[in-house]
Every structure is written in structure tokens, then in C-alpha cells.
Amino acid sequence: MRIGELAARAGTTTRTLRYYESRGLLPARRGDNGYRTYDEEDLKLLRQIRTLQDFGFDLEETRPFVECLRAGHPEGDSCPASLVVYRHKLAELDTLIEQLTSVRGQVAAQLARAEAAVPGGPEPKCELGGHA
Amino acid sequence: MRIGELAARAGTTTRTLRYYESRGLLPARRGDNGYRTYDEEDLKLLRQIRTLQDFGFDLEETRPFVECLRAGHPEGDSCPASLVVYRHKLAELDTLIEQLTSVRGQVAAQLARAEAAVPGGPEPKCELGGHA
DNA sequence: CCTTGCCTTGACGTCCGGGTCAAGGCTTAC
DNA sequence: GTAAGCCTTGACCCGGACGTCAAGGCAAGG
Numbered sequence: 001m002r003i004g005e006l007a008a009r010a011g012t013t014t015r016t017l018r019y020y021e022s023r024g025l026l027p028a029r030r031g032d033n034g035y036r037t038y039d040e041e042d043l044k045l046l047r048q049i050r051t052l053q054d055f056g057f058d059l060e061e062t063r064p065f066v067e068c069l070r071a072g073h074p075e076g077d078s079c080p081a082s083l084v085v086y087r088h089k090l091a092e093l094d095t096l097i098e099q100l101t102s103v104r105g106q107v108a109a110q111l112a113r114a115e116a117a118v119p120g121g122p123e124p125k126c127e128l129g130g131h132a
Numbered sequence: 133m134r135i136g137e138l139a140a141r142a143g144t145t146t147r148t149l150r151y152y153e154s155r156g157l158l159p160a161r162r163g164d165n166g167y168r169t170y171d172e173e174d175l176k177l178l179r180q181i182r183t184l185q186d187f188g189f190d191l192e193e194t195r196p197f198v199e200c201l202r203a204g205h206p207e208g209d210s211c212p213a214s215l216v217v218y219r220h221k222l223a224e225l226d227t228l229i230e231q232l233t234s235v236r237g238q239v240a241a242q243l244a245r246a247e248a249a250v251p252g253g254p255e256p257k258c259e260l261g262g263h264a
Numbered sequence: 265c266c267t268t269g270c271c272t273t274g275a276c277g278t279c280c281g282g283g284t285c286a287a288g289g290c291t292t293a294c
Numbered sequence: 295g296t297a298a299g300c301c302t303t304g305a306c307c308c309g310g311a312c313g314t315c316a317a318g319g320c321a322a323g324g
Contacts, residue, residue, distance in 0.1 A: 004300065014301090019282055033290060035301055055235050059281075077246035086243040093236040097229060103187050104225040111218040114209040136270060146271085151312060165320060167271055191311075 003028070006038045010046045017046070023059060025049065025066060045069055048076040061085050135160070138170045142178045149178070155191060157181065157198060177201055180208040193217050 007014045020026040021036075026045060028036035045066050052062045064085055065076030073079055077086065139146045152158040153168075158177060160168035177198050184194045196217055197208030205211060209218065 002301075013282080015282060015284085018303095033301080035290080053281090055239060056232075075246065075249075077242060078249060083243065083246055086239060086246065090236065090239055090243065093232055093239065097232050097236065100188075100225055100229050100232070104222065104229065107187060107218060107221055107225065110209060111215065111222065114207065114215055114218070117207075117210060134271075145312080147312060147314085150273090165271080167320085185311090 001038045001040075001043075003036045003038070006043060006046065009043055010050060012046070012050065020046075020049065020059075025059065025063060052076075055089075057085070057089060061089065133170045133172075133175075135168045135170070138175060138178065141175055142182060144178070144182065152178075152181065152191075157191065157195060184208075187221075189217070189221060193221065 001009075003014045003017055007017055017026065017028075017036075021028055026042065026049070028038055028042070031037050048065050048069060049059075049062045052065060053059070064079065064081035068079035068082050069076045071079070076082060133141075135146045135149055139149055149158065149160075149168075153160055158174065158181070160170055160174070163169050180197050180201060181191075181194045184197060185191070196211065196213035200211035200214050201208045203211070208214060
């Protein structure tokens, strides 16, 4: 399988695959003509990367999962190093969600306070002051 | 007041102030020597920007607040345009928090599943299989 | 006068995950 | 043979909010 086919089958682009290779994440064998050659295993690795990326993992954070699969384990998270990343990500998410929730509350409070002063409220039912 | 002092009093850097000026957000008057000159009002505007930035607002999103203050209003959010930004930010935060919470759940589920297979669990009390 | 420290502009670097050419080689089908 | 469609590398572009020089002007103190 060449780069275009792999990209298509994984729903990504050739540029992305070359980028992964440049990061040492998904190296490719080369054919006699210099073309990159991939197999089904690479597709599996790539899908693992993409899944984690969709979850918001950094590229670097997907590395343990890929190496785990490459080491012959059935799943990318069959290795302790992957679990460490999972836990780290969970903690990161918790912190982030907490912060965002806090900010959300503060912004909501500011909005409520400001709306009391400026009648340009949520809905244009401005028939309290002027009757026309 | 010159740029260094303003930066120090607002807890930011001169580079940041020049950047804001380049964006047209916080223009400065100039003294005879070409030095930027600021007053207490600018400090107020700057603090407004910084507060919103800390909340995660884009620079552009702070513009209505700054213009509101510059128009003579007591607060940066005393204008309808600012309220629009508040509401937009709230919606954005809600969406984001929702997504992150969903991801958090999925990651937690993956972790739980993987931990069942790999005994390298949260704490090293591995005295279930081997007794030594 | 000299040093130190603040100021000026301009320009390039950073981080991240790629997108978008450009110029040329290979392959495949007709 | 030739055109289309794949592949190669290299190099620059994106956004956001600045950081980090570089090279030089200006001000204040001794």
C-alpha cells in the first residue's frame, strides 16, 4: 500500500502521514522507486493515532500507544506507559473543565450584573419604558 | 507614564503593549522624544483587556469592552456590544465544557477497561497473583 | 564624559498540526 | 509515445499572543 491509499483508508492526508514520519511516529519502508510502502499493521497504528488525536491527545502523547502496538500487544493501551498517559490526560481534563466551569460562572455573573444596567437584554421586548 | 511603568503596573510586558498598539487596541500618544505616553485611563483600559484575556477571551473580543470604556461608560460591559460578546463566550464555554466532559468520560472508560487487562494499576499493591 | 537604563523600530522565532504550492520522477492505461 | 495521476523533497504559509534579539536614540546620575 502506498501513501495515498493509506491516507484515504484512514481518512487523512498524505501530508499528515509525512508529518507523522518526520516526527518518527510512523516510519515507512521504501520500495525500489523510493515510494513509501505501508501494510495493514501501519493502518492499525494510524487509526490508533487518529482516535487519540480526536480525543485531543497531543501527537507525542500517542507515541506510547503506537509503540505498544508495535511491540505486539493487542491494544495500544495494553502497556503501562499508555495508562500513564490516560491518567495524565484525565487529570488534565479535570483541571481544565474545572477552570472553564469557574470562568463560565464568573462570566455569567458579569453578564447578569451588566444586563441589569443595560436594558439591551436577551430578547427585544423593550415595551417597559416607551409605549410606542 | 511611559511604557515600562504601565507594563509593570498592569503586570504585563512592554512587548505586549506594543503588540496591542499594533492591533489598534491600545494606541498611545507620543512625547516630543517619540516615547509612548500613557495615563491612568489607559491603565484602566489595559486592566480590562487583561481581565478578559485571563478569562480566555481573544484579543479581538476585548475590543468592544475597550471601546465602551473609551466612549465614557463607567464599565467595559456597559454597552450592548460587550453583552453580545459575553453571551457568545458563554455559549462557547458551554459547548467546550460539554465536549471535554464527554471526552473525559470516554477516556475514563478506556482507562478502566485497559486497567482490567494490565495489572499495573494506580497503586502498586500487586499481591493478588504472585505471593512473593 | 561615560555608564546605565529605558526607549524606539524591525524582524525573526515559538508552538502545533498540518495546508499549499513547486518542480520533477514514476507508473499505468491507452 | 503521451497524458493522467500517483509519488518524491523542499520550502513557505496559517493563527494567536506574544518572546527575543539587534541596532541605535534619549535621559539621568556621578
